[in-house]
Amino acid sequence: MARWLNGSLVAAAFVTTVVTAQERISPELQALADAERAFAKAATVKGIRDSFLEFFADDSIALRPTAISAKDELRGRQSFPFAVRELTWEPRTGDIAGSGELGWLTGPSTFIDHGTPGSKPGYGNYLSVWRKQADGQWRVYIDVGATTPQPVGFAPGFVRFAIAARYTGKDGKAAATRNLLDADRAVNERLGQGTAGAYADRLAPASRLHRTGFVSMVGVTPIRDWLGANAPAMTALTTTGEAANSGDLGYTYGVYELKGKIPPENGAYVRVWSRDAAGKWWIVADVTQPVR
Numbered sequence: 001m002a003r004w005l006n007g008s009l010v011a012a013a014f015v016t017t018v019v020t021a022q023e024r025i026s027p028e029l030q031a032l033a034d035a036e037r038a039f040a041k042a043a044t045v046k047g048i049r050d051s052f053l054e055f056f057a058d059d060s061i062a063l064r065p066t067a068i069s070a071k072d073e074l075r076g077r078q079s080f081p082f083a084v085r086e087l088t089w090e091p092r093t094g095d096i097a098g099s100g101e102l103g104w105l106t107g108p109s110t111f112i113d114h115g116t117p118g119s120k121p122g123y124g125n126y127l128s129v130w131r132k133q134a135d136g137q138w139r140v141y142i143d144v145g146a147t148t149p150q151p152v153g154f155a156p157g158f159v160r161f162a163i164a165a166r167y168t169g170k171d172g173k174a175a176a177t178r179n180l181l182d183a184d185r186a187v188n189e190r191l192g193q194g195t196a197g198a199y200a201d202r203l204a205p206a207s208r209l210h211r212t213g214f215v216s217m218v219g220v221t222p223i224r225d226w227l228g229a230n231a232p233a234m235t236a237l238t239t240t241g242e243a244a245n246s247g248d249l250g251y252t253y254g255v256y257e258l259k260g261k262i263p264p265e266n267g268a269y270v271r272v273w274s275r276d277a278a279g280k281w282w283i284v285a286d287v288t289q290p291v292r
Helices: 027-046 048-055 070-075 172-193 195-200 220-230
Strands: 056-063 067-069 085-089 093-096 102-113 122-132 138-148 203-210 234-243 249-258 265-275 281-290
Touching: 027 048, 027 085, 027 093, 027 102, 027 122, 027 138, 048 056, 048 070, 048 138, 056 070, 056 265, 067 070, 102 249, 122 203, 122 265, 138 203, 138 265, 138 281, 172 195, 172 234, 172 249, 172 265, 172 281, 195 220, 203 220, 234 265
Parallel strands: 056 138, 203 281
Antiparallel strands: 056 067, 085 102, 093 102, 102 122, 122 138, 234 249, 249 265, 265 281
8 A cells, every 4th residue: 555645656572473374363353454455456446546545544644744634635646447557465464453443464565557658567565554443344544655676575375463472451542652652752762872773672573664665674683784774864753653442552653854865865654563561562563754
């Protein structure tokens, strides 16, 4: 998904366990993945813009780099049939809050502009934050993506994001959101001491880093190495975020700037977080979206 909308083609204490996809996927998470697949199928029938309008929440946001109405922006874009602008994607991993109203998904995307002679496929890695609506339907709230130089690799099929010792406390949504925003601000405040170090103790073994123009990084060491080499001087400011009612999953977003580049890069970031049994928040996916 931001796949197209966003200008793209489209821890030692944090223990993981290896289990089968069937064991990991609850009916609620399956329903979320099915909603994503229905969304992708609708794009083949209605085209990109109109399928996005159907599956985006009325209050969904696009980050430019501050938040604006995603649906208002979509309505201002021209609609093309799938045969002209082909966008395909599928969910490959993600998670859902224990309370069942908030979730996220990620996977590979491919865009082909058939209206431009000689156009080659463009590859990407999307990430979407979903909210369950009052009528029980899942709808996209935030959609961000990063172009990649080649197709993005994922494990076969669809699997739940692999973490263990999930939070089961009872501090409530408001307190959990405050705690989550504190964690996000803490990472941003540490960026001045080095980007890799700022992320170091917030990364889980399966954490994902999506950056435009690069193969997606997965895991603590690949992410730290990439940040140290490609984003050593970064500043960021938290805008806001939200924790689920169960306090075990949430998202944050804000603005960032990469210095040392000519010209400097700036834009929006989105982070998805999971919380462990001890109450600590871990970054499970981090995406930046440069201003174009």
